[in-house]
Amino acid sequence: MNIPQISVTEAQTPEVRSKIRRAPRLAQFDWFTRMLRDPKAVIGLVILAIFLLMAVFAPVIAPKDPNRIVGRANQAPTAKFIFGTTGQGKDVFAQMVWGARLSLGTGFLTGALITLLSLALGMTAGYFRGWVDGVLSTATNVFLIIPGLPLLITLAMYLPPGAMTIIIVLSVTGWAWGARVFRAQTLTLREKDFVSAAVVSGESTFNIIFREILPNMTSLVVSSFFGSVIYAIGADAGLAFLGFENVSIVSWGTMLFWAGNNSALLTGAWWTILPPGLCIALVAFATTMLIYSLDEVTNPRLRSEKEIDSVLKRFHIRSRRSTPVLRHERGG
Amino acid sequence: MNAEDKGALLAVRDLSVEYLTPRGAVKAVDHVSFQIQPGEVVGLAGESGSGKSTIAHSVLRILRPPAVISGGEILFRGDDILGMTQQQLEAFRWKNVALVFQSAMNALNPVVSVVDQVTDTMMVHQKMPRKEAEARATELFRVVGIDPARLHSYPHELSGGMRQRAVIAIAMALNPPLLIMDEPTTALDVVVQKEILRQIIALKRDFGFSILFITHDLSLLVELADTIAIMYAGQIVEQAGSRELFDHPRHHYTQGLMNSFPSISGPKRRLTGIPGAPPDMVAPPSGCRFHPRCLAAQACCAEKVPAPTMDENGHHVVCYFPLEGGER
Amino acid sequence: MTQSAPIVNEKEGERFPLLEVQGLTKHFPMGTFFKTRFVHAVEDVSFKVQRGEVVALVGESGSGKSTTIRMVARLIDATRGSIVYQGEDVLHTERTHASLRYRSKVQMIFQDPFSSLNGVKSIGHHLERPLQIHGKATTRAEIRSRVEELLTSVGLNPAWEFAGKYPHELSGGQRQRVAIARALAVEPELILADEPISMLDVSIRMGVLNLIEALKEENQIAFIYITHDLASARYIGDKTMVMYAGRMVEGGESEELMHHPAHPYTRVLISAVPDPHAGLRTNQAVAARGEIPSLIEPPPGCPFAPRCAQVMPACREAMPPVRWLNDAHWVRCMLYE
Numbered sequence: 001m002n003i004p005q006i007s008v009t010e011a012q013t014p015e016v017r018s019k020i021r022r023a024p025r026l027a028q029f030d031w032f033t034r035m036l037r038d039p040k041a042v043i044g045l046v047i048l049a050i051f052l053l054m055a056v057f058a059p060v061i062a063p064k065d066p067n068r069i070v071g072r073a074n075q076a077p078t079a080k081f082i083f084g085t086t087g088q089g090k091d092v093f094a095q096m097v098w099g100a101r102l103s104l105g106t107g108f109l110t111g112a113l114i115t116l117l118s119l120a121l122g123m124t125a126g127y128f129r130g131w132v133d134g135v136l137s138t139a140t141n142v143f144l145i146i147p148g149l150p151l152l153i154t155l156a157m158y159l160p161p162g163a164m165t166i167i168i169v170l171s172v173t174g175w176a177w178g179a180r181v182f183r184a185q186t187l188t189l190r191e192k193d194f195v196s197a198a199v200v201s202g203e204s205t206f207n208i209i210f211r212e213i214l215p216n217m218t219s220l221v222v223s224s225f226f227g228s229v230i231y232a233i234g235a236d237a238g239l240a241f242l243g244f245e246n247v248s249i250v251s252w253g254t255m256l257f258w259a260g261n262n263s264a265l266l267t268g269a270w271w272t273i274l275p276p277g278l279c280i281a282l283v284a285f286a287t288t289m290l291i292y293s294l295d296e297v298t299n300p301r302l303r304s305e306k307e308i309d310s311v312l313k314r315f316h317i318r319s320r321r322s323t324p325v326l327r328h329e330r331g332g
Numbered sequence: 333m334n335a336e337d338k339g340a341l342l343a344v345r346d347l348s349v350e351y352l353t354p355r356g357a358v359k360a361v362d363h364v365s366f367q368i369q370p371g372e373v374v375g376l377a378g379e380s381g382s383g384k385s386t387i388a389h390s391v392l393r394i395l396r397p398p399a400v401i402s403g404g405e406i407l408f409r410g411d412d413i414l415g416m417t418q419q420q421l422e423a424f425r426w427k428n429v430a431l432v433f434q435s436a437m438n439a440l441n442p443v444v445s446v447v448d449q450v451t452d453t454m455m456v457h458q459k460m461p462r463k464e465a466e467a468r469a470t471e472l473f474r475v476v477g478i479d480p481a482r483l484h485s486y487p488h489e490l491s492g493g494m495r496q497r498a499v500i501a502i503a504m505a506l507n508p509p510l511l512i513m514d515e516p517t518t519a520l521d522v523v524v525q526k527e528i529l530r531q532i533i534a535l536k537r538d539f540g541f542s543i544l545f546i547t548h549d550l551s552l553l554v555e556l557a558d559t560i561a562i563m564y565a566g567q568i569v570e571q572a573g574s575r576e577l578f579d580h581p582r583h584h585y586t587q588g589l590m591n592s593f594p595s596i597s598g599p600k601r602r603l604t605g606i607p608g609a610p611p612d613m614v615a616p617p618s619g620c621r622f623h624p625r626c627l628a629a630q631a632c633c634a635e636k637v638p639a640p641t642m643d644e645n646g647h648h649v650v651c652y653f654p655l656e657g658g659e660r
Numbered sequence: 661m662t663q664s665a666p667i668v669n670e671k672e673g674e675r676f677p678l679l680e681v682q683g684l685t686k687h688f689p690m691g692t693f694f695k696t697r698f699v700h701a702v703e704d705v706s707f708k709v710q711r712g713e714v715v716a717l718v719g720e721s722g723s724g725k726s727t728t729i730r731m732v733a734r735l736i737d738a739t740r741g742s743i744v745y746q747g748e749d750v751l752h753t754e755r756t757h758a759s760l761r762y763r764s765k766v767q768m769i770f771q772d773p774f775s776s777l778n779g780v781k782s783i784g785h786h787l788e789r790p791l792q793i794h795g796k797a798t799t800r801a802e803i804r805s806r807v808e809e810l811l812t813s814v815g816l817n818p819a820w821e822f823a824g825k826y827p828h829e830l831s832g833g834q835r836q837r838v839a840i841a842r843a844l845a846v847e848p849e850l851i852l853a854d855e856p857i858s859m860l861d862v863s864i865r866m867g868v869l870n871l872i873e874a875l876k877e878e879n880q881i882a883f884i885y886i887t888h889d890l891a892s893a894r895y896i897g898d899k900t901m902v903m904y905a906g907r908m909v910e911g912g913e914s915e916e917l918m919h920h921p922a923h924p925y926t927r928v929l930i931s932a933v934p935d936p937h938a939g940l941r942t943n944q945a946v947a948a949r950g951e952i953p954s955l956i957e958p959p960p961g962c963p964f965a966p967r968c969a970q971v972m973p974a975c976r977e978a979m980p981p982v983r984w985l986n987d988a989h990w991v992r993c994m995l996y997e
Contacts, residue, residue: 027826028780193776196735197842201790202763215780311352311398322421323349323395325414326402379861491951492721521720522888523948526932548862551934585863592862594895596918596933603895605866609831 028215034297035290044289051283055100062094066250070094074262074269084271086255087262095250096275102251104283106163106170106236111229113171115221118178119214125179126186127209137183143176152235156244166245170232178224185220189213219298226287226294237280252276340367340407341510341542342391342429347404349386349395358613360386362566363404368510373536373543375557375574377550377589381610382563384546385434388514391544392425408510426457430503432513436495439502440487446498447473447483453505472501475538477531493524497531504535512544517552529556551593554578562586565611565621567637572647582647582654584626620651628653676747677708678882679732679766679850684741686727690956699955701727703906704979705741709850712880714873716897716914718890718929722952724906725886729852732884733768734758764794767843771855773835777827783838784823787811790845810841814871833864840871850882851875857892869896890933894918899988902926905953905963907979912989922991924948925964962994970995 035041054061064070073089075081083092125136151173159165189195190213198208214221239245240253247254255276264272296302315326349361361383368374378384389395391406393413406413408428416424433439441449450472451465460468470480476497487495496516503511513532517525533556536543545556553560553574561571562583570583581587588606595601608625611617617624623633632652640650684705687698702724709715719725731738734750734757742749750762770776777786787807790796797803804823811819814837827835836856843851853872857865873896875881887893893900894914901911902923910923921927928948948967961976962968968975974994983996 027782027828193770193772194778196733197768197770197776197839198778198789199735200733200763200766200768201842201846202760202793203789212778212781216778218780307354308398310354315352315400322418323390323393324397324400325393326350326400379863493951522890523720523928523932524951526934529934549934550862555934588863592866594866594891596891596894596930596935600895600915602870603866604870606863607867609833609864610861 028218031219031294031297035293038293038297040289040296041293044286044293047282047286048290051100051104051279051286054097055104058097058101062091062097064094066091066094066098067248074267074272076269077271083275084269086258086272087264087267087269088258092255092271092275095255096252096279099251099255099276100279102163102249103233103236103253103280106166106251107229107233107283110167110170110174110232110236111225113167114174114178114228114232115225117171117175118224119182119221121175122179122182123186123209123214126183127190127205127213129187133183136179140176140179140183143173144180146173148173148235149238152239153242153244156239161246166236166239169239170235174228174231174235178228181220181224182217185217186213189216219294223291223294223298226291230284230287233280233283237276252279339369341370341372341409342368342544343405343407344387344391345405345407347387347390347406348402349383349390350400350402352398352400355614357402359402359616360399360566360613361390364563364566364568365404366561366568366571368542368544370509371540371542372559373545373557375553375560376544376546376563377548377553377560378563379548379610381565381613383566384563385514388431388512388544388546391512392429392431393421394425394431426453426503426508427506428508429510429512430506430508432500432503432511432516434515435519436492436499437487437519439499440495442487445484445486446478446490446501449498450502450505453502457506468505469501472504473498475535476501476504477527491524492520493528496520496524496528500528500532500535504539504541507539508541510542510544512546514546515548516545518547518549525552532556550589562589565616566613567621567650568648569622569651570647570649572645576645576647580647580655582649582656583622583651584628584655585622587655588625678711678713678746679709680744681708681728681732682706682742682744684728684731684743685739686724686731686736687739697956700906700958701955702731705903705906705908706982707901707908707911709882709884711849712876712882713898714876714883714885714896716893716900717884717886717903718888718893718900719886719903720888720929720952722905722955723903725903726854728903729768729854729884729886733766733852734762735768760794764846765849766852767846767848767850768852768854769836769839769843769856772859773832773839774827774859776839777835779827781826782823783811783825783827783830786838786842787823787845790842794846796846806845810845811838813844814838814841815867816841831864832860833868836860836868837871840868840875844875844879844881848881850884853883853885855886855888858887858889865892872896890918890929891935902929905958906955907963907992909964909993910989910991912985916986916989920989922985922989922996923964923993924968924970924995962992 067090069089070091071081071085071089073085073087075085077084081091081093083096086092086095121136121140125133152169155169155172156165159169195208195212198212203212237253237256240247240251241256241260243257245254247257256273259269259272262269262272264270344367345365347361347364348359350357350359364383364387366374376384376387386395386399390401391413401414413424440446444452447466447469450469451462454460454465454468455462470483473480473483478494478497478501482490482494487498490498500516517528520528529552532543545553547553557574559571560574560577561568562585563569564585570577570581570586577586581590585606591603592605594603606625611621611624617634619634619636620638623629626633630653638650638652640648641654642648684702686702687700689696689698691697705728707715717725717728727736730736732743738751741751743751745762745765750758754762784807787810788803791803791806797806807823808819811822816822816834816837830838857868860868869892872883872885876883885893885896897914899911900914900917902909902925904925910917910921910926917926918930921930925948950967953963953966959976960978962980965971965975972994974997980992980994980997982990982992984990985996
């Protein structure tokens with residue numbers, strides 16, 4: 001057969017061939033390897049890792065039951081109790097360490113559930129359009145408009161107390177935002193020719209949505225997941241602080257509840273507020289760093305702006321308005 | 333190439349333009365030289381990555397960093413464009429050289445009516461009362477073939493051909509002696525393309541400006557250009573009068589390009605195009621950049637870039653083994 | 661509302677056609693629920709394609725050629741008409757969605773090489789899926805070997821190296837070849853090519869066109885080749901059909917059509933093609949004033965009437981019927997009534 005053979009390396013010299021980098025095995029996770037080179041992402045991951053380890057190794061770090069009364073109430077930090085004691089005489093440090101389990105656990109599980117819900121509903125609306133989209137979009141809009149906190153409180157009051165309730169309640173109120181985002185992205189992607197090609201190949205609808213379109217959205221899913229985690233941890237702490245959770249179990253939120261209950265601000269017992277508050281803030285900070293880094297890595301415009309700035313600095317080019325001429329000293 | 337610089341409207345000598353990236357410099361334009369005489373139409377033909385658009389933007393110095401001009405000279409009527417300050421450049425642009433952009437939809441502001449875009453241009457570059465600017469704009473629209481009733485339309489209300497005419501009107505607003513047209517008809521249908529090209533020929537005849545016409549479609553240039561330069565991978569590989577180039581192509585790339593256009597009349601021939609693909613400009617081939625795709629390539633072609641040669645017809649070619657005249 | 665057009669391209673003793681499209685129409689709704697108007701994107705299109713034949717469908721933007729082909733590919737529904745594949749009207753027998761059988765016979769390649777491949781999937785994946793879906797290969801070894809065969813058959817070597825690459829590592833021409841290989845995976849009888857070379861660099865277009873021609877010869881695959889470029893239609897098409905504003909206005913053997921165009925629009929198209937080999941032809945140009953008309957509920961009559969230099973009153977009354985000029989050449993124009 002007289003088809004001219006095109007070699008992949010026909011138009012390249014030997015030097016170039018040796019430079020051809022092997023593509024990573026899964027191109028949809030390209031962004032992850034790039035993120036690892038960004039200091040913001042590394043900081044975020046390290047902080048999260050520290051908290052996760054703290055939660056996992058709680059029995060090792062603070063061996064006894066955190067709900068035990070260990071000393072006088074409201075003791076300021078000392079060598080024995082490095083974060084002092086609560087208004088009930090419990091060890092703040094131990095509570096903080098053990099509280100990480102519930103707070104982080106609820107936060108991440110809720111984040112995962114929210115992401116799954118919003119993916120399923122958003123992608124369905126975006127792919128099928130028509131009346132399916134009409135119904136789902138209306139539902140999304142309803143849940144977006146309903147004031148979050150009152151709905152949260154109402155649901156929390158009527159359902160049996162427990163971690164499962166919190167997870168369900170937070171998911172029900174938190175899925176709408178992500179659903180909108182995923183719907184929009186699905187609408188865009190489904191117009192691409194590779195989706196039409198998959199249809200013409202006879203690919204099933206399920207496979208098209210989850211095996212062709214979804215992999216193009218991985219960074220968006222991860223970003224949405226982390227956003228949901230921040231929402232969940234914060235909302236969980238808020239509900240606990242307001243007393244809508246079972247306050248006898250230890251979590252950062254319930255610690256804050258008891259601190260409030262015992263008028264910590266009036267008594268000046270800052271050591272009962274600061275540790276749980278800082279933990280929540282640090283986890284939110286770390287997750288936000290990850291989201292920023294992910295944004296930068298996946299948005300080519302942001303990336304190239306940074307690259308351009310570093311290049312200009314290297315060559316002492318000041319102005320960006322007209323093409324600089326290198327051989328002349330000025331940059332105008 | 334230096335002897336006829338005197339009197340040239342635009343003289344580009346040894347121009348090099350690079351894109352600086354953290355990974356190293358990409359040479360988009362590599363030691364390119366050509367001239368445009370007053371009233372001449374010079375066609376610059378090449379495919380993607382050839383650097384032709386980069387040259388167009390370099391003449392006006394509107395390329396943004398990380399692009400830098402790393403060598404050479406651009407002289408307009410003897411004035412050194414590369415040495416101009418920002419202020420001098422702003423005074424220079426549009427009055428002396430104007431650019432007709434490739435995609436009219438991208439060049440036109442979607443929320444401003446087309447007549448306002450022309451008058452704004454005029455009033456920015458030249459102090460002129462609005463009434464006068466509008467009168468001139470109306471005249472310009474008539475000349476480029478836009479119905480005066482459409483003066484106050486927005487770009488999305490106009491067809492593709494009309495939008496391109498509007499972009500041409502904006503370029504002609506200050507009567508520049510040189511118009512650079514960067515693929516002005518690529519986004520248009522073939523019938524509209526024909527109309528726009530005829531309009532351009534008529535405008536040139538009436539107003540006498542020079543044109544640097546950039547395109548990937550060599551067949552457009554036969555009716556339009558006086559001189560044609562063929563670009564490949566940042567370099568000019570052949571340059572000659574348009575008829576001379578079409579009748580006697582000497583570079584193998586030019587020959588290959590001509591073998592890429594099926595004809596609508598004449599005998600049906602089997603065409604082959606050119607094997608391979610345009611090179612990656614991050615690491616272009618050594619020596620003659622076309623050698624990996626050239627059927628006549630030999631060892632020396634990969635080692636060093638050939639020196640340009642010129643024959644008695646003013647036909648330049650950069651090749652160790654150019655085709656002899658008459659071969660097609 | 662015209663009478664449904666008679667079967668076109670009919671010839672004495674012609675073989676049973678592979679594909680026969682009759683009266684195909686597509687009206688897109690636009691506007692609000694209370695005031696819906698319709699864009700007549702495709703109106704009453706009929707044509708035939710024989711086995712192993714390349715039929716070129718030529719038209720400018722807005723002519724409806726892409727919409728027509730998407731209906732044949734069953735990517736969008738038809739408002740009216742029939743698509744008869746090997747004697748069976750699939751719009752009738754497979755009303756809601758196309759059968760796997762139809763999908764294994766009729767394939768498509770798209771205009772944009774950059775969006776027709778899924779950027780996060782390897783080249784191998786793109787070829788594996790059709791093989792798996794249609795049961796053309798089952799074991800891993802079979803699949804791998806078939807994928808390599810396909811890549812070699814479209815000129816991508818070494819095949820195993822290409823199979824592991826991702827689309828962003830390939831040039832436009834290479835991606836288009838992958839798209840062709842994907843279409844070939846199911847062993848189709850008809851491939852619909854929507855402007856496959858218009859977004860490629862000039863020097864590599866012929867390579868892809870020649871590949872299409874070789875595939876037609878070797879495997880007896882029929883093609884419907886959509887283009888706005890008449891010259892490439894002549895190069896590769898056995899037959900050419902011309903569309904304007906949603907209507908098919910002329911059709912016939914390519915050489916005959918190019919040399920003896922009957923419809924005024926075809927003449928305008930031909931004269932507008934820049935042809936370096938024919939020298940200066942500006943003075944011979946046949947001009948057409950104005951622009952393509954609006955397709956929203958158009959007036960009756962020939963859509964080219966507002967621009968036609970030879971328009972007559974009859975042109976605005978009704979769409980001219982099909983008129984056969986000879987065995988293979990037909991036209992819809994009042995000049996021939």
